[in-house]
Amino acid sequence: MEYFIELLFSGLTRGAIYALIALGYTMVYGIIGLINFAHGEIYMIGAFTAFIVSTVLSILGFPLLAIIVLAGLAAAVWSSAYGYTVEKLAYKPLRHAPRLSPLISAIGMSIFLQNYVLLAQTSDFQPFPELIPEFDFMEPYIQYLGSSDMVILVVTTVMMIGLTVLIKFTRIGKAMRATSQDRKMAMLVGINVDRVISATFIVGSALAAVGGLLIASHIGQINFFIGFIAGIKAFTAAVLGGIGSIPGAVLGGVILGLTESFATGYVSSDYEDVFAFSLLVLILIFKPSGLLGKAEIQKV
Amino acid sequence: MISFEELKRSFLVSLWFVFLTFPIMVIKANPIEKTIIWRWENMFYVAIGSFVLSILIRVVNQQKTRRLARRTALDPDATPNEPLIQIILRNPNYLYPLAGALTLFALVFPYLFDTYQTNIMTTALMYVVLGLGLNIVVGMAGLLDLGFVAFYAVGAYSYALLNAHFGIGFWMALPIGALLAASFGIMLGFPVLRLRGDYLAIVTLGFGEIIRLVLENWNDFSQGPSGISNIPRPGLFGIELSLESAILYIYYIMVALVIITIFVVNRLQDSRLGRAWIALREDEIACQAMGIDKTKTKLTAFALGATWAGMMGVIFAAKTTFINPASFTFLESAIILSIVVLGGMGSILGVIVGALVLILLPEYLRALSDYRMLAFGAILVIMMVFRPQGIISTVRRTYKFKKQDAGNTQ
Numbered sequence: 001m002e003y004f005i006e007l008l009f010s011g012l013t014r015g016a017i018y019a020l021i022a023l024g025y026t027m028v029y030g031i032i033g034l035i036n037f038a039h040g041e042i043y044m045i046g047a048f049t050a051f052i053v054s055t056v057l058s059i060l061g062f063p064l065l066a067i068i069v070l071a072g073l074a075a076a077v078w079s080s081a082y083g084y085t086v087e088k089l090a091y092k093p094l095r096h097a098p099r100l101s102p103l104i105s106a107i108g109m110s111i112f113l114q115n116y117v118l119l120a121q122t123s124d125f126q127p128f129p130e131l132i133p134e135f136d137f138m139e140p141y142i143q144y145l146g147s148s149d150m151v152i153l154v155v156t157t158v159m160m161i162g163l164t165v166l167i168k169f170t171r172i173g174k175a176m177r178a179t180s181q182d183r184k185m186a187m188l189v190g191i192n193v194d195r196v197i198s199a200t201f202i203v204g205s206a207l208a209a210v211g212g213l214l215i216a217s218h219i220g221q222i223n224f225f226i227g228f229i230a231g232i233k234a235f236t237a238a239v240l241g242g243i244g245s246i247p248g249a250v251l252g253g254v255i256l257g258l259t260e261s262f263a264t265g266y267v268s269s270d271y272e273d274v275f276a277f278s279l280l281v282l283i284l285i286f287k288p289s290g291l292l293g294k295a296e297i298q299k300v
Numbered sequence: 301m302i303s304f305e306e307l308k309r310s311f312l313v314s315l316w317f318v319f320l321t322f323p324i325m326v327i328k329a330n331p332i333e334k335t336i337i338w339r340w341e342n343m344f345y346v347a348i349g350s351f352v353l354s355i356l357i358r359v360v361n362q363q364k365t366r367r368l369a370r371r372t373a374l375d376p377d378a379t380p381n382e383p384l385i386q387i388i389l390r391n392p393n394y395l396y397p398l399a400g401a402l403t404l405f406a407l408v409f410p411y412l413f414d415t416y417q418t419n420i421m422t423t424a425l426m427y428v429v430l431g432l433g434l435n436i437v438v439g440m441a442g443l444l445d446l447g448f449v450a451f452y453a454v455g456a457y458s459y460a461l462l463n464a465h466f467g468i469g470f471w472m473a474l475p476i477g478a479l480l481a482a483s484f485g486i487m488l489g490f491p492v493l494r495l496r497g498d499y500l501a502i503v504t505l506g507f508g509e510i511i512r513l514v515l516e517n518w519n520d521f522s523q524g525p526s527g528i529s530n531i532p533r534p535g536l537f538g539i540e541l542s543l544e545s546a547i548l549y550i551y552y553i554m555v556a557l558v559i560i561t562i563f564v565v566n567r568l569q570d571s572r573l574g575r576a577w578i579a580l581r582e583d584e585i586a587c588q589a590m591g592i593d594k595t596k597t598k599l600t601a602f603a604l605g606a607t608w609a610g611m612m613g614v615i616f617a618a619k620t621t622f623i624n625p626a627s628f629t630f631l632e633s634a635i636i637l638s639i640v641v642l643g644g645m646g647s648i649l650g651v652i653v654g655a656l657v658l659i660l661l662p663e664y665l666r667a668l669s670d671y672r673m674l675a676f677g678a679i680l681v682i683m684m685v686f687r688p689q690g691i692i693s694t695v696r697r698t699y700k701f702k703k704q705d706a707g708n709t710q
Binding site for chain 2: 035048049052056082098111116120228232236243274277281288
């Protein structure tokens, strides 16, 4: 039973991170129908920015709390800036191009960004400073849930609530929903669609950056390649939940995290990813548009 | 020619890029030795580079609009000229001599260049066939497949394993590998029949990863990450070939296979099946309504695409004499897909050009050493931005209605 609870929490932590990244995929997909393959790289850049800022600040001798706040802010700001720029350079000129062209452009961008970080920084794994201290009040539960796991769960939940508020109750959120329903119609009622798309990329990138910061400080090391696997997993989570649906991304992330955690715990750690993908294939066979996705009615 | 306003804009762009690249380009922190290196010179390069590029793009855009304006001013009704390549493609008087010249060039290629170049060319030709195979699935049938490399792996491993366990030779393994890959194609095809578009993409991606992970972890079966070595090169009636002549031999096998593939794919495109694929790509429901069996059409697309990949896998194993799962990653699928899209989806010549460009380019970019993949990624983006339809796009067959003829017949 203890083992079960331990696996449950580690799965939830993992799932929370997948969900944070998956939100970026699902939001972008919902609005412009594009699989943003460079999104994993945005997450990696977020983690790297946090790594650089926190290392510099800790060498300069800042207090821990200031480091956490500043590193988090820097990660979110620069990730958003990258997300915004990538959209302007690689996707915006292709808005009326054949459907697969932006996908290739995204793959190109992803290769470019990986190598950019590789060349400008390093190809080695870098130790990420431990930002989250062990809390004293967590002592009795430490075997189930570490402090950093708890921080991840809390921060993710807060971010999700924030995102829901943003989408449901603000002007830009309303514009996002309108654009994702019907872009042409949204333009007709006076929504600046370009700005909405930019905002979507910025919000999605900031979420990914937070995910990057959290997971990097949880695992304790980063390199330029972490975005790839995380990106594919998060994309799987988004599709699992039904791409384009925001609660779907969260649900997909959690289910994927739990599956991986239990599969590694009870079966074998070698086949962790195999279980994740098999689950995806199984779910899509029975529910072709994902768990919470709407089945689109196709017309001629 | 460049106004002050535009200079100001370019300046802002360069400022933005300085900000954007600041943490990653300028700061290099080492947490173990606790040192920070500030590389201010990088900031300077970024500023100058982005400013110059931004001005250049502005100049090019200006000239483009000016040229367009001049043309429409001269003759408002003028339609843009048909590109030269399409004229050549449609007219057999030009096409056949050109194809003949290219074949001749391919045949004498090893005598003009050294073994190293021949080897690279063999790889490029392999990707031509892989691209043509994926073109059936993605370009013609419109099914986005991100796990195409799985079939390639099936082919390679079937030769390696059959040879290691049963001593089956290259020429026997070639059809067996192709058949096995085709059956894997059908196996993948069945569960995904109901899926559309991007759902299909992620399932195929997952399938590709599953195959790779199984090969990596099932040690008893595939010897895991260490791979299988000592795979024999193709035999020639039992004659022992030196390394150089073996390379030459594989090169000619590839030239023959490319010609066969082009012939088959070209015939397929105009066949009943090929037209069914195109109908499926254009509109699934309309296609069904026309009485086309959707299941059969999709499955044949997967199976035929996979067949080529399986064959190439066998050749790959024979060429490198060593395979391991690291050769069959998602990046490989992405590169094959890029070949198809960059070359021009559905266009056979486009795919050939795309493969040659994408495979030879990184080889000749080796001079850039570390910057090779960086340049590769940038080129993919730039090519797509400037030619989203691909280098050579397909032209759908259309019948033109001529006004004069219509007048005469009345």
